[in-house]
Amino acid sequence: MRKKIVAGNWKMNTTVPEGVELAKAVVEKSAQLPENVGLIVAPPFTHLASVASVLKGSKVQLSAQNCADHEKGAYTGEVSVSMLASVGCQWTILGHSERRQYYGETDEKLVEKVKLALAGGLGVILCVGENLDQREAGKHFDVVTDQIKNVLYNFTADDMKKIIVAYEPVWAIGTGKTATAEQAEEIHACIRKVLADKFGAQAADDTTILYGGSCKPSNAKELFAQKDIDGGLIGGAALKADDFIQIALSY
Ligand code: PEP
DSSP states (O other): OOOEEEEEEOOSOOOHHHHHHHHHHHHHHHTTSOTTEEEEEEOOGGGHHHHHHHHTTSSEEEEESOOOSSSSSSOTTOOOHHHHHHTTOOEEEEOOHHHHHHSOOOHHHHHHHHHHHHHTTOEEEEEEOOOHHHHHTTOHHHHHHHHHHHHHTTSOTTGGGGEEEEEOOGGGTTTSOOOOHHHHHHHHHHHHHHHHHHHOHHHHHHOOEEEESSOOHHHHHHHHTSTTOOEEEESGGGGSHHHHHHHHTTO
């Protein structure tokens, strides 16, 4: 049975004290959630150690938003997998569209990062998704299929146990435009099929596939009701503990 997960990507928001307060509120409210729904928060690097202390003993897990593409050494400004693990991170988001768009994150670089993350004991939330031009040109299935193949086909069915996929149509991120439940479901089903072709039906069936893009309390229920949607990667709405938990309660 694959896990239902709701993950909050805080992006470059909140100061450390604000982040600690937000994490405390999420932990407090997480007691309302059913056992089968997992929560992950992904604060900025600077917050990780402090937020890790807040999350200790709770059901909320900790993720980074990115990691370096080298193990260690002369890479000024970068943060390695072992550094993240040493402060208590269990996950890292990789391949978010903002990193692909603004920081030149390519599928090739993502292969290296996923390798390092898994080797260092972190789980990976790998983001994929098409932009508006690609959707309007009817290329969304091809774009997402290629992203999955380019990155994940370098790994094994065993590796997939530590990998979550997040489908995030770029045109829906931070725009208030959500993919309809049908639009999201057809891509999720396609992703699961592409995974099954390489790793087998069981591994594909066990993979958690999240939807991300203007997901909020008012639309989460319909999205999460779809067969292949196993939760959400939440941006803006993850900055309010009430909204974040409300989304998680949509199961
Ligand atoms: C995201 O950036 O991962 C995201 C889903 O953002 P938002 O929910 O704000 O659209």
